[in-house]
Amino acid sequence: MTTSSNNLAVMKTGANLVLSDLFNSIKLPSEQQKNALTNLLEQGVPTLRTERWRYTTLRKAISNQLKLVDTTTGELPQHPALAGFDAEKVTILNGQLHGAISITGAELNISNDVSKLDSHKHDDGFIDNTNIAFVENTLKLDISKNIEQLIVLHFHHTIASSLLANRLEIVAARNSSATIVVLHTSDNDLNSTLVPVTTLNAGANSQITLINVQDLGSHTFQLAKTHAHLNADSLFKFTQLEIGSQLSRHDVVVDVLGKGAEFVHSNLLHGTEKQVLDTHLDVYHHVDHTQSSMGVKAVLDDKSRGIFNGKIYVEVDAQQVNADLQNNNLLLSKFAEINTKPELEIYADDVKCAHGATVGQLNEESLFYLRSRGLDKEAAEKVLVSAFSRSTYYGLVPSVLEEWLDARLGFES
Amino acid sequence: MLEIKNLQASIENNKILNGINLSIKAGEVHAIMGPNGSGKSTLASVLAGRTEYEITGGSVTFNGKDLFDLEIEERAREGLFLAFQYPQEIPGVNNVYLLKAAVNAVRKHRGQDEFDAYDFLSLVKEKVKFMEMDEKFLHRGVNEGFSGGEKKRNEILQMLMLEPQLAVLDETDSGLDIDALKVVSKGVNAMRSEERGILMVTHYQRLLDYIKPDFVHVLVNGKIVKSGDHTLALELEAKGYDWLLDAEAA
Ligand SMILES: Nc1ncnc2c1ncn2[C@@H]1O[C@H](COP(=O)(O)OP(=O)(O)O)[C@@H](O)[C@H]1O
Ligand SMILES: [Mg+2]
Numbered sequence: 241m242t243t244s245s246n247n248l249a250v251m252k253t254g255a256n257l258v259l260s261d262l263f264n265s266i267k268l269p270s271e272q273q274k275n276a277l278t279n280l281l282e283q284g285v286p287t288l289r290t291e292r293w294r295y296t297t298l299r300k301a302i303s304n305q306l307k308l309v310d311t312t313t314g315e316l317p318q319h320p321a322l323a324g325f326d327a328e329k330v331t332i333l334n335g336q337l338h339g340a341i342s343i344t345g346a347e348l349n350i351s352n353d354v355s356k357l358d359s360h361k362h363d364d365g366f367i368d369n370t371n372i373a374f375v376e377n378t379l380k381l382d383i384s385k386n387i388e389q390l391i392v393l394h395f396h397h398t399i400a401s402s403l404l405a406n407r408l409e410i411v412a413a414r415n416s417s418a419t420i421v422v423l424h425t426s427d428n429d430l431n432s433t434l435v436p437v438t439t440l441n442a443g444a445n446s447q448i449t450l451i452n453v454q455d456l457g458s459h460t461f462q463l464a465k466t467h468a469h470l471n472a473d474s475l476f477k478f479t480q481l482e483i484g485s486q487l488s489r490h491d492v493v494v495d496v497l498g499k500g501a502e503f504v505h506s507n508l509l510h511g512t513e514k515q516v517l518d519t520h521l522d523v524y525h526h527v528d529h530t531q532s533s534m535g536v537k538a539v540l541d542d543k544s545r546g547i548f549n550g551k552i553y554v555e556v557d558a559q560q561v562n563a564d565l566q567n568n569n570l571l572l573s574k575f576a577e578i579n580t581k582p583e584l585e586i587y588a589d590d591v592k593c594a595h596g597a598t599v600g601q602l603n604e605e606s607l608f609y610l611r612s613r614g615l616d617k618e619a620a621e622k623v624l625v626s627a628f629s630r631s632t633y634y635g636l637v638p639s640v641l642e643e644w645l646d647a648r649l650g651f652e653s
Numbered sequence: 654m655l656e657i658k659n660l661q662a663s664i665e666n667n668k669i670l671n672g673i674n675l676s677i678k679a680g681e682v683h684a685i686m687g688p689n690g691s692g693k694s695t696l697a698s699v700l701a702g703r704t705e706y707e708i709t710g711g712s713v714t715f716n717g718k719d720l721f722d723l724e725i726e727e728r729a730r731e732g733l734f735l736a737f738q739y740p741q742e743i744p745g746v747n748n749v750y751l752l753k754a755a756v757n758a759v760r761k762h763r764g765q766d767e768f769d770a771y772d773f774l775s776l777v778k779e780k781v782k783f784m785e786m787d788e789k790f791l792h793r794g795v796n797e798g799f800s801g802g803e804k805k806r807n808e809i810l811q812m813l814m815l816e817p818q819l820a821v822l823d824e825t826d827s828g829l830d831i832d833a834l835k836v837v838s839k840g841v842n843a844m845r846s847e848e849r850g851i852l853m854v855t856h857y858q859r860l861l862d863y864i865k866p867d868f869v870h871v872l873v874n875g876k877i878v879k880s881g882d883h884t885l886a887l888e889l890e891a892k893g894y895d896w897l898l899d900a901e902a903a
Contacts (some may be wrong), residue, residue, distance in 0.1 A: 308871040609741040609795075612701050612756035613751060613811065620726075623754070627745025627794075 253526035254416065255285035255302040263373060266307055271355055276595070279356040286366055293411050295547045296489055296518045301433050301461035305526035307399045307604070309334050309376070317396045319425055321453065325641035327390035329420070334397055335376055335404050343587075346418065350377045355409055357439050357467050359493065369493055371437040374405040379583060381409060381410045385450070387418040390507070390638060397426040397460070401510040405435040410448070412440065412474075421641065425484070428457035437465045444473035444498060448478040451637050455648065456485040463491040470530075472498030478634045480507040480519070483648065487516040494523045496530040505534040508632035510649060511544025511576065518547035525554045528588075529564045537632050538569040539625060540576035551583045552593055559590040567597040570628055626651035654680050654716055655700075655819055659867055661710035661875075662699050669695045671875035672711065677819065677865070682851040682860055686886065687872035688894045691844040693854040694738055696872070697823040702728050716818065729755075730762035732818030736825050738807040740856075743795040751795050752777060752814050759815055780813045783843070785836050801828035802870045811842035819850045826860035838863030858886040 263269065263277050285302060286293035301319045305592035316331055316338055318461050330339040330348065341348040359365060366543050381391070395406055411419065424436060434456070442448050456462055462485050470476050484489050494503050509517040552563045582595040602624045610620035626649070633645055646653050655677040662670040665800065669692045677683055687693055699706050702725035706725075713720040715733060722729065743751075757767040768776075771799055784806050796804050805825055812820055822841065826834055841864050845851065853866065861883060869885040870877045871894070878897055879885065 253749040277749075403858050415665055436773075465778055606740045606743045608703060608725065609737070609743065610746075610751070612729055613755035613815070614762070616726045616758070617724075619754065619758075623746055624743070627743065631745050 254304065255298055256281055257418070258302050258304050258306060259285065259370070261646060262306060266374075270352065273373050276369045279372040280315070280369035281294065281374055283364065283366065283369070288365065290364070292364055292520060292549070294538055295545070296487065296516060298430045301463065302488055302558045305431070306403045306433060307401060309399050309402045309404050312536060315398070317394070317425065318646065319394060319396070319423060321423055321641065321644045322392060322394060322454070325392055325638070326389060326539070326645070327392045329392040329394065332379070332393065332395045332406060334399050335406060337377070337379065341391060341604070342388055343387055343391070345383065345416070347382045347384070349380045349382075352377065352381050353408065354378055355439075357441065357469050357495075359467070367435060367463050367489070368437060368503075369466070370463065371405045371407055371435045374403060374435065375407045376405075378407040378409055381408065381420070383410065383412040383416045383418045383446070385413070385416050386448050387416070387622045390419050390421060392423070393650045394423045394425070395436065397430060397432060400430055400432060402432045403435065404432065406644060408436070408438045410440045411448075412442045412446040412448050414443040415445050416443065418519065419449040419451070419638075421451045421453070421638070423453045423455065423504070424458045424462065424576035425455050426457040429459050430457045431459045433461040433463065435463045438555060439466070440466075440468040440476065442468060442470045442476050442501075445473040446471075447475045449479075449504050451479045451481075452536070453483070453641070454485060454488055454490070455483045456488070458484065458486060458515075460485050462488040462490070464488065465493070466490065467493045468495070470496045470498060471500040474498065475502045475504070477504045477636070478506075480505070481645065482507070482509045482517045485515065485517075487518075489518045490520070492519065492521045494532070496525045496532065497527060498522065499527055499529045501530050503532040503534075505536070505633045506636055507534070507536040508629055509536070509538035509546045509548070510541040510629065511538065511542075511546055513542045513544060515544040517544070517546070519549070521548075521550040521551050522538070525552070525558045525561045525563060527555075528557060529560065532564070535566045535632065536567045537628065538567075538578055539567070539572065540578060540627050541572040541574070543575045545576070546578040546580075548578070548580045548582070550581070550584060550595070552595065554586040554593065555589050556587040558588045561588065561593065563593045565595040568628075569597070569599045570625065571599065571601060572625065585630070655852075656665045656714045657711070657897050658713070660696075660699070660708070660713060662695060662706045662708050664695075664706050668709070669706070669875050670699070672874070675875055675877065676902050677850045677852060679850055681844065681868065682853070682864065682866045683868045684853045684866040684886065685854060685870050685871065685872050686855055686858065686889055688898070689856065691724070692875040693825055695875075696856055697699045697738075699734065700821055701725065713751065720895065726758070729815075730759050734812050734815055734817035735821045736812060736820065736822045737804075738805040738823040738827070740796045740808055740820035742797050742799070744797045746795050747791075748757065748793055748795050749777060749791040752791075752811065755811065756814050765897055773811055777814065780810055783813070784840055786810065802833040805829060805837055806833065806840075809837050812844060816844075819854045820844060821854070823854045824856065825853070826855055826857065834860070834863065858890045861886045864885060871897055
């Protein structure tokens with residue numbers, strides 16, 4: 241499909257030029273990086289004409305102001321979200337690892353090597369290719385047994401006008417289990433573009449809980465991808481909380497590869513001002529007797545926009561699949577907007593799949609009930625918004641994080 | 654305490670209330686009875702401030718204030734309480750959280766300090782016990798998954814906590830078995846006092862065996878067509894509503 245003339249046409253457009261120029265400033269790119277760049281440029285940076293990017297423009301996120309991060313030191317942040325944690329914490333500041341994990345059964349290493357998970361054909365590969373082209377160090381987290389203690393990874397970014405690709409590869413051995421909190425933050429006025437990719441290879445009968453909190457500064461762009469392979473009888477619980485940033489695109493791809501495997505997803509898109517929060521979720525049931533349940537909620541205020549695209553694929557022989565995808569959206573301002581498209585693509589005949597989406601304002605009857613008990617209108621609205629939002633994280637994240645999220649989102653407890 | 658004068662209300666251009674006159678003084682218990690669709694819930698909703706209804710005539714004063722000048726929550730804070738016929742389920746909002754927010758909103762309005770957590774909790778627990786409810790209901794979502802009877806108990810629990818001046822009870826007896834009816838009646842009777850007014854709306858006279866009203870009014874087609882003492886309820890029980898409907902039509 242790609243010819244050299246196509247390639248040239250692509251190269252002329254701004255964003256492609258920006259990325260290839262940036263790449264040229266890498267001193268010694270590896271073969272893997274070079275290949276990723278070639279793939280990236282062959283496909284071209286997505287535009288609004290690209291089906292999967294119809295509602296999200298990359299015009300500002302990939303601007304010609306961007307440069308790569310020189311190795312620098314910076315102040316290690318003490319983020320309030322992490323204050324109450326009794327956990328193993330490490331910080332990744334501007335791409336550099338600070339601290340270590342000292343739990344037996346969990347090993348964190350830095351590597352120059354990228355072990356990309358095989359990607360399904362529907363994924364356009366843009367975020368992956370960009371990540372691999374620009375990633376300097378890959379963090380490898382190996383979980384080899386049951387780990388009770390929380391593992392917390394805090395990615396923080398402070399360098400203006402930069403493009404930074406972090407990569408976290410989690411490999412969970414057979415029968416292992418762990419709860420991992422990943423927090424992404426940046427200085428509030430930071431106009432940088434972050435391209436974090438997390439992969440998980442969940443071994444047979446492993447249980448991994450991943451809590452991804454995106455609370456980037458209000459000028460920061462994020463192009464993220466989370467990709468998981470679930471082997472037999474594994475359980476992957478993924479809680480994704482999109483709170484900060486100017487624009488956050490997050491592609492979540494889950495390949496359910498082994499019988500008895502289960503994926504449980506909870507997602508909050510919490511938009512205010514002019515934020516754009518875009519999640520694309522693709523869950524592939526490749527084999528029979530697998531399950532997934534996904535609940536995605538957007539609460540959008542002011543002029544914020546939410547985009548949710550979710551698809552469950554069930555392959556021909558994947559009988560006895562149980563899958564459920566629900567997307568509920570609350571629009572708090574007449575200028576807020578949601579584009580939602582939950583879909584099923586099912587080739588097996590003996591499956592139980594459901595999907596649905598709702599868009600609404602606050603329930604009038606509930607508001608009346610609360611006000612009739614003496615709560616003023618504003619308080620009643622807040623109570624209902626917090627109930628809606630909290631259902632995406634209550635009981636799913638450690639209680640210190642629940643408390644911090646309540647405070648961060650202005651919910652009373 | 655409550656003066657309703659020639660109250661008329663409509664919804665979507667249908668007149669539902671056709672000139673209601675009713676005066677409730679402190680210490681009195683009134684019952685409004687009437688056939689289905691006569692406008693009982695409409696009257697209760699209009700008093701509580703539901704906005705779908707258009708007030709097309711008449712006036713209501715509550716403790717000397719024009720009720721229609723007050724927002725929904727202001728009415729509640731002034732001491733008006735509506736126990737709903739169909740209490741709303743609000744998943745994700747803790748029952749005990751709502752109780753606390755409600756009680757504190759009312760206390761603040763009265764110039765009282767907010768309850769401290771300990772005092773509040775011991776009071777709630779006492780009332781929960783009185784209503785013969787399980788404490789676990791406090792930590793569930795408001796009315797979430799409650800049975801019909803549990804919802805009604807929960808309404809009365811809220812009333813006991815809020816100690817309103819005027820309680821309007823809309824079909825609080827409907828859907829209750831005899832034991833639940835006794836508990837709910839016990840709750841209502843506990844609220845009877847010289848300072849308080851109670852307006853019970855009911856289709857059946859069964860409730861009035863447990864809560865004896867001082868006055869009984871019969872509402873037909875949005876109008877009070879007959880008033881009397883508690884013996885009127887017994888008469889209705891014996892004769893039904895038809896003789897009044899006929900009288901109204903004549
Ligand atoms: N929201 C509404 N829209 C249209 N008609 C209504 C609405 N609420 C009540 N009504 C009508 O008003 C009349 C009185 O209803 P209601 O007050 O609920 O009666 P009751 O409580 O005495 O059974 C009925 O004819 C009912 O159909
Ligand atoms: Mg009624």
